[in-house]
Amino acid sequence: MTKKRKATRRKSEQKRGQTYALxxxxxxxxxxxxxxxxxxxxxxxxxxxxxxxxxKEINDLESEKRRLLLARExxxxxxxxxxxxxxxxxxxxxxxxxQMAQLTSATxxxxxxxxxxxxxxxxxxxxxxxxxxxxxPVPQAMTTALVKNNKTASQAKRTMSAE
Amino acid sequence: xxxSPKSRKKNLRQVAFTRFMLIVxxxxxxxxxxxxxxxxxxxxxxxxxxxxxxxxxQDVKHDRMLxxxxxxRNERALAMSLPVKTLYANPSEITDTDAAAKSIAKALKLDxxxxxxxxxxxxxxxxxxxxxxxxxDDETAQxxxxxxxxxDLKKGDLPNFTGLYWKDDQKRSYPYNTLAAQxxxxxxxxxxxxxxxxxxxxxxxxxxxxxxxxxxxxxxxVYDETISExxxxxxxxxxxxxxxxxxAEQSLEKQVRASGARSGMVIVMVPKTGxxxxxxxxxxxxxNTITETAAEHISNKAIQSVYSPGSVFKLIxxxxxxEKKLFTPGDMIDSGNGTIMVADRKFSDSHGVGRVNYSQxxxxxxxxxxxxTAIGVGKDDFHSLVQRLGFGARTGVELPGEIQGVVRSPERxxxxxxxSMAIGYEIDVTALQITGAxxxxxxDGVRVQPHIIKEIRRSNEQPKTITEPxxxxxxxxxxxRDLRTMMRQVVLTGTGKRAQLNGYTAAGKTGTAWxxxxxxxxxxxxxxxxxxxxxxxxxxxxxxxxxxxxxxxVGGRDGGMVSAPVFREVAQQILEDMRVAKDAxxxxxxxxxxxxxxxxPPVDAIRAKPGDKTEKGTxxxxxxxxxxxxxxxxxxxxxxxxxxxxxxxxxxKRRMTLKKIAERVDTKT
Numbered sequence: 001m002t003k004k005r006k007a008t009r010r011k012s013e014q015k016r017g018q019t020y021a022l023x024x025x026x027x028x029x030x031x032x033x034x035x036x037x038x039x040x041x042x043x044x045x046x047x048x049x050x051x052x053x054x055x056k057e058i059n060d061l062e063s064e065k066r067r068l069l070l071a072r073e074x075x076x077x078x079x080x081x082x083x084x085x086x087x088x089x090x091x092x093x094x095x096x097x098x099q100m101a102q103l104t105s106a107t108x109x110x111x112x113x114x115x116x117x118x119x120x121x122x123x124x125x126x127x128x129x130x131x132x133x134x135x136x137p138v139p140q141a142m143t144t145a146l147v148k149n150n151k152t153a154s155q156a157k158r159t160m161s162a163e
Numbered sequence: 164x165x166x167s168p169k170s171r172k173k174n175l176r177q178v179a180f181t182r183f184m185l186i187v188x189x190x191x192x193x194x195x196x197x198x199x200x201x202x203x204x205x206x207x208x209x210x211x212x213x214x215x216x217x218x219x220x221q222d223v224k225h226d227r228m229l230x231x232x233x234x235x236r237n238e239r240a241l242a243m244s245l246p247v248k249t250l251y252a253n254p255s256e257i258t259d260t261d262a263a264a265k266s267i268a269k270a271l272k273l274d275x276x277x278x279x280x281x282x283x284x285x286x287x288x289x290x291x292x293x294x295x296x297x298x299x300d301d302e303t304a305q306x307x308x309x310x311x312x313x314x315d316l317k318k319g320d321l322p323n324f325t326g327l328y329w330k331d332d333q334k335r336s337y338p339y340n341t342l343a344a345q346x347x348x349x350x351x352x353x354x355x356x357x358x359x360x361x362x363x364x365x366x367x368x369x370x371x372x373x374x375x376x377x378x379x380x381x382x383x384x385v386y387d388e389t390i391s392e393x394x395x396x397x398x399x400x401x402x403x404x405x406x407x408x409x410x411a412e413q414s415l416e417k418q419v420r421a422s423g424a425r426s427g428m429v430i431v432m433v434p435k436t437g438x439x440x441x442x443x444x445x446x447x448x449x450x451n452t453i454t455e456t457a458a459e460h461i462s463n464k465a466i467q468s469v470y471s472p473g474s475v476f477k478l479i480x481x482x483x484x485x486e487k488k489l490f491t492p493g494d495m496i497d498s499g500n501g502t503i504m505v506a507d508r509k510f511s512d513s514h515g516v517g518r519v520n521y522s523q524x525x526x527x528x529x530x531x532x533x534x535x536t537a538i539g540v541g542k543d544d545f546h547s548l549v550q551r552l553g554f555g556a557r558t559g560v561e562l563p564g565e566i567q568g569v570v571r572s573p574e575r576x577x578x579x580x581x582x583s584m585a586i587g588y589e590i591d592v593t594a595l596q597i598t599g600a601x602x603x604x605x606x607d608g609v610r611v612q613p614h615i616i617k618e619i620r621r622s623n624e625q626p627k628t629i630t631e632p633x634x635x636x637x638x639x640x641x642x643x644r645d646l647r648t649m650m651r652q653v654v655l656t657g658t659g660k661r662a663q664l665n666g667y668t669a670a671g672k673t674g675t676a677w678x679x680x681x682x683x684x685x686x687x688x689x690x691x692x693x694x695x696x697x698x699x700x701x702x703x704x705x706x707x708x709x710x711x712x713x714x715x716x717v718g719g720r721d722g723g724m725v726s727a728p729v730f731r732e733v734a735q736q737i738l739e740d741m742r743v744a745k746d747a748x749x750x751x752x753x754x755x756x757x758x759x760x761x762x763x764p765p766v767d768a769i770r771a772k773p774g775d776k777t778e779k780g781t782x783x784x785x786x787x788x789x790x791x792x793x794x795x796x797x798x799x800x801x802x803x804x805x806x807x808x809x810x811x812x813x814x815x816k817r818r819m820t821l822k823k824i825a826e827r828v829d830t831k832t
Contacts, residue, residue: 044386045380045386045387046386048378048385048386048387048388049384049385049386051388052377052384052385052386052387052388055388059246063245063246063301066229066243066244066245066246067245067301069240069243070240070243070245070336070338073239073240073243073338073339074338076239077338077339077340077342078339078342078409079340
């Protein structure tokens with residue numbers, strides 16, 4: 001009887017041990033699941049934040065691209081070019097109008113107002129080019145630079161002709 | 164009296180049971196309490212709490228997509244939107260409005276009293292949006308963020324100041340300022356197009372409203388964002404060439420100022436395609452500073468104002484005579500004594516032309532011959548041609564507010580209406596309509612609908628080209644060719660001599676029309692509309708240029724004097740830029756600064772001296788004496804009396820020699 005009891009107790013203890021082990025494994029699984037889910041959750045949040053930052057960065061870069069494009073357009077607008085030309089010493093200080101070269105017939109034309117006709121007629125030598133774009137006196141520094149350039153150009157020409 | 168063990172055991176059980184029940188009761192009460200509370204929270208207060216939770220976690224933002232860009236035909240951005248930021252306050256989050264207003268005003272250099280009043284008013288009205296600083300660029304926004312930073316505050320968004328937020332906004336910018344302002348138009352602060360292409364294409368350009376759903380953590384950081392997908396607004400490519408537009412505007416402005424005109428307009432059109440390359444108005448406006456602009460400068464007069472075209476309309480009258488085969492350009496026509504009576508009204512020529520051929524009559528802009536032609540053609544046929552050429556109807560150009568002009572039906576004409584219409588009165592046209600009519604003649608009688616939009620495109624998509632413009636044969640190709648030959652005579656020997664181009668043949672017609680005075684209900688002979696509409700090269704026109712000046716006051720006021728030079732300047736530059744093959748010999752011409760055109764320029768000022776800088780950046784060299792002598796020799800030769808054939812040879816030789824000289828001078832400079 002005692003032997004039988006002992007065997008039964010051993011069996012039940014074994015079963016209990018197995019049950020505890022199973023509970024432990026299940027608990028560990030659940031814990032691992034929770035841990036995994038938590039990790040996933042926080043990593044998804046982290047990715048979301050990174051994503052949001054990157055999206056913002058894309059938007060910022062696109063805005064910057066637009067700003068640069070606009071700046072390029074502004075800088076190539078006639079007004080800006082005029083300003084830059086003025087800074088560089090070109091342009092007209094007397095009038096705000098650009099002085100574009102204009103073709104005027106030198107032949108006598110009844111339609112031409114007397115002023116222009118007189119002006120062209122009064123010209124003693126009919127030089128073909130009378131005046132071009134800029135009539136503003138060029139600053140001294142600029143003139144010197146131009147003279148230098150012209151000298152270089154004429155020297156180059158001479159060299160070429162010598163060759 | 165000892166209790167029996169049995170009763171003691173029973174007693175203990177009783178106690179244990181009682182205790183157990185007590186514990187159960189406590190648990191039941193506890194769980195019951197929790198359940199009641201849970202029921203209260205999850206059932207009765209469900210909606211409110213859910214809303215509160217969403218409010219804490221989620222943030223919904225409504226942003227408008229950036230408005231589409233307007234480009235010229237060479238992809239230069241004429242109008243584009245930039246993202247900017249607007250600083251606003253949510254007064255419900257600010258406890259002490261006065262203190263907050265003081266701090267904000269100090270940081271942003273604003274009026275503290277006014278700001279406090281604004282915030283207080285917002286708080287009282289339970290408003291959640293009170294704008295503080297509108298449409299700031301990124302740099303300024305960052306400056307403000309630094310100024311508003313509160314050290315002891317932790318906030319997910321910038322600026323780090325309680326109750327202040329940034330809202331994404333946009334600002335329209337026009338980098339070329341006044342260039343093509345009437346064509347491009349402008350949009351208001353709410354991103355609605357209010358004039359020009361901005362208005363007519365608002366549906367395409369307008370940025371859709373997008374909804375951003377942001378999930379935030381407890382620190383306010385965005386960890387998830389859902390954006391509602393919306394179609395991006397399209398970009399528009401115009402047919403306008405900004406370089407030609409600039410040329411046209413500059414020439415126009417210069418001439419309007421020189422002639423003291425009220426306003427002026429220039430249209431440059433490609434007759435074969437109907438593309439408008441330039442549409443200039445002066446005075447103009449800057450869409451960037453629209454609030455400072457006078458309202459009358461905003462309208463595009465080329466399509467929104469009408470005028471009596473005057474002699475320019477004789478193209479249609481003489482064309483009707485050719486189309487009906489009443490005349491050929493060589494047929495003789497007699498203008499008699501230069502007057503004609505129609506329905507007891509006397510019409511006369513400004514100068515008698517006598518008996519001339521049809522082409523000469525047109526070149527000299529004879530009113531009498533025009534009226535005779537119209538009478539010969541008849542009311543109905545004349546009216547029909549006028550209509551077929553597009554008068555009295557909108558051209559259909561993609562610009563807002565186009566008016567159709569006034570062409571009365573023949574039933575409503577007076578006895579002298581046909582005669583008046585023949586010389587360009589009793590009819591009101593827009594500059595674009597008359598340009599379209601000339602373009603029809605330039606295109607061998609085929610009318611192409613004028614258009615200003617080249618393509619509409621979406622990003623990452625193939626451009627959607629605008630459907631081919633309508634083409635209609637209005638007059639025969641022969642009539643168109645004859646008319647071009649006649650218009651060539653106008654430029655060579657007639658009223659439009661000042662429209663002659665260098666190296667290109669030009670054809671056109673001048674027009675000087677008296678303006679209608681609404682008060683006296685008759686024409687006012689002191690106010691003119693002076694116009695010149697021409698095309699070049701004459702035989703195969705690549706461009707049609709229309710120049711219309713309103714009330715020129717200084718100097719010669721007729722179309723040949725005021726408008727033809729603008730045509731010449733614009734057409735010459737454009738044709739050269741388009742690299743159109745030259746079809747006329749190079750004439751002896753003088754390059755003078757355009758500024759010197761007005762009266763009495765000092766001779767020295769217009770003549771270049773050796774060493775002066777030329778347009779190409781080189782210096783002018785002293786004239787070659789050999790060249791000078793050659794010119795003199797040629798002159799001597801031409802002065803000799805020659806027979807007709809010899810004269811022609813001499814002229815031809817002279818032209819060839821001059822061309823060579825000019826080429827030599829050109830290479831030297």
